[in-house]
Amino acid sequence: MNIDRRFRPCLFFPLGLFLLTSCSPLKSSPHDEKHQLELTLHEVQTNIDDLRHDINCFQTELQILDGRIKYNENALSVLKQQDLEKQQAKLELLSAQLQSLEKRFSTSEKNRESTTQEFQQLTTHAHDTSEALTQFKNRIEELEKELIAGQRRFEELGKLKGNIETLAKSLRSSEQYKLYKVRPGDSLEKIAKLHKTGVDKIKKANGLEFDLIVVGQELKIPTE
Numbered sequence: 188m189n190i191d192r193r194f195r196p197c198l199f200f201p202l203g204l205f206l207l208t209s210c211s212p213l214k215s216s217p218h219d220e221k222h223q224l225e226l227t228l229h230e231v232q233t234n235i236d237d238l239r240h241d242i243n244c245f246q247t248e249l250q251i252l253d254g255r256i257k258y259n260e261n262a263l264s265v266l267k268q269q270d271l272e273k274q275q276a277k278l279e280l281l282s283a284q285l286q287s288l289e290k291r292f293s294t295s296e297k298n299r300e301s302t303t304q305e306f307q308q309l310t311t312h313a314h315d316t317s318e319a320l321t322q323f324k325n326r327i328e329e330l331e332k333e334l335i336a337g338q339r340r341f342e343e344l345g346k347l348k349g350n351i352e353t354l355a356k357s358l359r360s361s362e363q364y365k366l367y368k369v370r371p372g373d374s375l376e377k378i379a380k381l382h383k384t385g386v387d388k389i390k391k392a393n394g395l396e397f398d399l400i401v402v403g404q405e406l407k408i409p410t411e
Contacts, residue, residue, distance in 0.1 A: 364392060364407040369400050382408045 367378060375386045375398050386398070392407040400406065 363410055365410055367406045367408045369402050369404045369406060371402050373400065373402075374398070375400060378406065378408070384409050 365382075367382070369378075375389055375395075379386045379389055388409045389406060390396070390398070392409050
């Protein structure tokens with residue numbers, strides 16, 4: 188059975204004390220007792236050296252363990268710092284995105300309000316325009332009716348004027364002219380001799396530039 192060296196002092200040191208303090212039932216010589224004492228002291232010294240060695244090893248292990256703990260603490264601190272920086276960067280990015288979204292939302296809200304106002308204005312303008320168009324359409328219909336009525340009156344006036352002109356012409360003709368319908372073989376000279384007037388007077392009364400006349404043409408013949 189193997190025993191760890193760190194536990195040897197616990198086993199052999201009490202054994203040496205027992206050998207020193209116990210009373211042996213066997214009688215031994217002074218030389219043997221001295222030798223036994225030296226062996227016991229040597230064993231005790233060996234156990235002490237082993238204990239010191241174990242203590243040194245334990246201290247070394249403690250230093251190594253402490254170094255590892257400090258290393259792990261430093262590494263953990265670095266990781267925490269890096270993670271904190273990452274989280275801070277993410278938080279700043281999210282904050283910037285949130286601000287951007289808020290600005291976009293604010294701009295969108297303003298645009299929506301502006302669009303709503305413009306829509307309301309356009310609706311009002313469209314309503315006013317519709318009413319104006321309706322009034323304008325009604326006015327156009329009234330003007331068309333007035334125009335038709337005026338045109339009818341104008342036609343009536345035109346007819347009346349024509350009748351008056353015809354009447355005036357007939358009156359003038361009856362007073363100054365008489366009508367003659369050109370017959371085959373007629374000429375201005377013949378017609379002038381027939382009615383005892385001149386060719387120039389007949390041409391002037393009818394607005395003729397030449398002596399050419401046609402059969403069936405009505406000519407004004409001056410009576411004076």
